[in-house]
Amino acid sequence: MPTYEQFIEKLLTFRLVYVLPPLLLLALIHFAIWYASLVPTWLDPEEFKPLKLKKKEWLNHNTVLLRFQLPKPDQRLGLPIGQHISFLAKDADGKDVYRSYTPISSDKMLGRVDFVIKTYPQVVRTSMRDRMGTRLENPLTQGKMSQAIVKLKEGESMLMKGPKGRLTYQLNMKKHIGMLAGGSGITPMYQIACAILDDPKDRTEVSLIFGNLTEADILLRKELEALAAAHPNQFKVQLSSPIQHLAETFLCSE
Numbered sequence: 348m349p350t351y352e353q354f355i356e357k358l359l360t361f362r363l364v365y366v367l368p369p370l371l372l373l374a375l376i377h378f379a380i381w382y383a384s385l386v387p388t389w390l391d392p393e394e395f396k397p398l399k400l401k402k403k404e405w406l407n408h409n410t411v412l413l414r415f416q417l418p419k420p421d422q423r424l425g426l427p428i429g430q431h432i433s434f435l436a437k438d439a440d441g442k443d444v445y446r447s448y449t450p451i452s453s454d455k456m457l458g459r460v461d462f463v464i465k466t467y468p469q470v471v472r473t474s475m476r477d478r479m480g481t482r483l484e485n486p487l488t489q490g491k492m493s494q495a496i497v498k499l500k501e502g503e504s505m506l507m508k509g510p511k512g513r514l515t516y517q518l519n520m521k522k523h524i525g526m527l528a529g530g531s532g533i534t535p536m537y538q539i540a541c542a543i544l545d546d547p548k549d550r551t552e553v554s555l556i557f558g559n560l561t562e563a564d565i566l567l568r569k570e571l572e573a574l575a576a577a578h579p580n581q582f583k584v585q586l587s588s589p590i591q592h593l594a595e596t597f598l599c600s601e
């Protein structure tokens with residue numbers, strides 16, 4: 348028969364075995380969050396800085412996923428929800444070209460940032476008419492930044508500056524948000540929708556209508572459908588029917 352002291356000691360040891368590991372884990376998580384908040388974010392609103400391309404993957408015929416590596420693995424980009432970043436590159440004539448882009452990765456992501464960017468080919472057309480048959484003034488088709496992005500190789504850098512933009516999304520700032528996006532214009536919508544659906548405290552409902560020329564042009568389709576399936580009462584997405592015939596007549600007619 349154990350004594351009273353032995354019994355208490357046994358009880359304490361037994362409980363500690365179960366209680367201590369989760370407590371330690373919790374403390375570790377809190378420490379990691381606190382430590383990450385000490386690391387300064389990467390973006391600078393005043394100065395363009397180079398960021399190294401870690402991965403480049405073509406998602407379809409004209410759209411590329413670019414994954415850039417932040418200098419420190421425990422660093423955040425520092426982009427408020429609803430804002431975007433400015434890229435700076437040289438065009439084919441060596442002139443500076445500035446364009447805006449919205450990451451598809453969350454700002455909670457440590458050590459990297461992902462963009463989905465649609466590229467426009469450099470094609471010179473000798474003549475081009477609109478749907479009414481009127482000759483267009485300037486039939487030159489050129490994606491200036493697109494061409495710099497197409498040429499950018501893994502290990503090379505892109506100059507970036509930010510945050511930019513007037514809108515900063517705040518938790519529950521609206522009851523219901525209606526979004527209307529076309530083509531690569533989906534990225535700012537995706538950023539806000541993800542932030543809302545990722546936060547259990549955010550009760551905002553989101554309805555998105557997303558138009559595209561053809562089915563092959565629908566960016567982030569799997570991701571959007573997965574979000575809609577996971578949050579059926581909060582997020583509704585309507586993909587527009589592809590309008591192949593219109594795209595062909597409007598863009599390619601002589």
Ligand SMILES: Cc1cc2nc3c(=O)[nH]c(=O)nc-3n(C[C@H](O)[C@H](O)[C@H](O)COP(=O)(O)OP(=O)(O)OC[C@H]3O[C@@H](n4cnc5c(N)ncnc54)[C@H](O)[C@@H]3O)c2cc1C
Pocket residue numbers: 431444446447448449450462463464465466467485486487488489490491492493494531532534535
């Ligand atoms: C806030 C914001 C966020 C954005 N986020 C993204 C994003 O995440 N992903 C993304 O892909 N895009 C995004 N964009 C769009 C992006 O900024 C660029 O506009 C896009 O990448 C095209 O740039 P470009 O230099 O390649 O093409 P540009 O050279 O600007 O050409 C754009 C279009 O105009 C046509 N064109 C150009 N010159 C002529 C001419 N002389 N005559 C007739 N047609 C012409 C081109 O063929 C092409 O179709 C965003 C824009 C904003 C404002």
